[in-house]
Amino acid sequence: VKLCDLYGMDSMSTGNLIGFAMEACEKGLIKAPKGIELTFGNVIAAEHMIHAIAGQKGKLGKLLSKGVKQAARKIGGTAVKLAVHTKGLESPAWGPRGVSGMGLAYMTTDRGGCHQRGFPVSYELAGEWEGKPLDPLSSEGKAQMVIALQNYSAGRDTLVNCDFGSYGISAETYAELLSAATGKKADPDLIIKTGERIWNLVRCFNLAQGLDAKKDILPHRFVKECLPDGPSKGHRISEKDMDYMRQEYYQSRGWDKNGVPLDTTLNRLGIGYAGPHQ
Structure with missing residues (x-):
């Protein structure tokens, strides 16, 4: 290092x-x-x-x-x-075959295999999200968690903070810091809403540059090769799993089945001018 x-x-x-x-x-x-x-x-x-x-x-x-x-x-x-990468960016050591939500996070990251755009693995290993049981191996019900973490991460990044600072510092505290720095009252929802706007804007940009749903995938090894040992031995994220998670994610994001943000979504976020069809 x-x-x-x-x-x-x-x-x-x-x-x-x-x-x-x-x-x-x-x-x-x-x-x-x-x-x-x-x-x-x-x-x-x-x-x-x-x-x-x-x-x-x-x-x-x-x-x-x-x-x-x-x-x-x-x-x-x-x-x-x-080669282990997503969209050309080398994936880090957080293997997703035993934590499918992490796999969805890699699939849908804007810049490729990056864990800094959302880190659901910690919740999956703990087996809980927002007080509800969470099966790390299941492909169902992971979209809402991944989206929430992506939005919060993108919004928090605008504060130019260290990722490690996210542990032990709440959204409420970040809002107080932002309020103190700008002199304008901010609440935690502003961070999340800003992150959602960023995520959709970047998606529109990537679509305009040639990205499509076919690139929202995992590398061959995570899909075709099962884990050889460990508590999740024999598990992998299949093509069927990827397709299910991808469509659940698109729908939850307010995107069409091809991963294109709907006009209603962009208008709700006040960024309708950024539509990929324009």
Whole structure:
């Protein structure tokens, strides 16, 4: 992590890339740099690859510097199935196969596989959301939770705060801080409503740039490969699960079946001019 910080690289994406390279090497899809044993868990190899990616050194360093999606496509074959990303952004270590709501959060994030846009895993593992029991493996009833967390996260981000500050600081406290800073009375609902407006605006922008429902998906491994061990052994998020959660999410968001915000939704939020059809 320190090396990534020094280079200005995201440690999660870098870790994902190195893990991908190690597995691809072990499967004979790529060759390791000369003198480097590119096997999973090799700290020396990992450090070497951080330097290589940052400086685009060597054939593999240059390849991985493009990100896991492009690197996998360049390698070709089964490498594409090994790459773990959503919309081109490398997914972090919070695997969703045992917590389907986290999977929905990854599917619907505006910038790809990011846990900072909503983190339902903590509620799913606790087995409760707003005082009601929550089955982490079920694909049903996850949309409202994910949407609420996404809206709150987007709204809170406008305050330019640290994510870790969200733990132990309530929405009411944030509203008081905002009121003190601006001199204008703010309430918690303002943060949530602002987040919802942001989420819909960004969706319209992404749609205009070519995103569609076909990209609101999880990587191959989460869909086709079951968890090999642990308390959720044998579980995965199937195509059917994805389709159910996606449509439940779209409907709850006030979007059509293709993930396009409805005019009624945009008008309610006061952003009708941003409609993707305009």
